[in-house]
Amino acid sequence: MYMQNYHKYLIWVVIATLVLLSVFLVARTDQVLKTATTTNTVSFSGEGKVLARPDVAVVSLSIVTEATTSKAAQDDNSAKSKTVTDFLKKQGIEEKDIKTSGYNIYPQYFYPRNNRPEIQGYQVNQALEIKIRDLDKISEVLDGIVSAGVNQVDNLSLQIDNPDALRSEAREKAIEGAKKKAQELESQLDVNLGRIVNFSENTGGIPTPLYYGKSEAMGIGGGGPSIPTGENEIVVNVTITYQIK
DSSP states (O other): OHHHHHHHHHHHHHHHHHHHHHHHHHHHHHHHHHHHHHHSEEEEEEEEEEEEOOOEEEEEEEEEEEESSHHHHHHHHHHHHHHHHHHHHHTTOOGGGEEEEEEEEEEEEEOOTTSOOEEEEEEEEEEEEEEESOGGGHHHHHHHHHHHTOOEEEEEEEEOSOHHHHHHHHHHHHHHHHHHHHHHHHHHHTOOEEEEEEEEEEEEOOOOOEEEOHHHHOOTTTTOOOOOOOOEEEEEEEEEEEEEO
16 A cells, blocks of 8 residues: 555656656747847947927026115015016016026125124025027017116026927937838848847937027127027937847
8 A cells, every 4th residue: 555655656756847847848948939039130220310490598587686674675676577577578478488496685794894794785686587489589588678677697598498309300210211221131131020129229419508608698788699599410329120030
């Protein structure tokens, strides 16, 4: 009886071992097949370029007021801010393109000799950032905001408002170029290309803001500055890897 049970046990051990070996061999064969399908590959590169002019001007400016009390300085600043905002809206600049980027109140000290400093007034500095979407109005807007109460124009930058759309356009051109090369190879070498197994992308020439300093951006009494916009080149390079059938 003992020997009979022992033989049955050995048979089950052998069967289990064979099953495990079968599973391992199937997995190993599948891995080899997958490796083979990705080893026989060929890659093609493509480049896409897009030229674009800046379509928005971003102006950083400040309204600075001083008074003997904090309230008086703030009231004066608020009045000038409203005048500037009203002027900008008359120029067609929407409220969403006018925002306060900073607001500070500074005590102004008097330093008598051999005595402690004394506060003699307050300065309020409200920083604004505006977007001018009609670039032909840059000069007119800069001149007008100074007349309306702005006493500091810190910088002016010319930007692409939606660079992602340009990158997408350049990417599309790059992919078309890579696929064209792939089609030519199929014809020239009489090979069949299968599915795409890899894709990579490199973006260069991203449009960067063109900055103008305070002295260049100010247009007090001179009809405003002349701002050349120029062009930006957006470049996208792609690599597409195909499986060879």
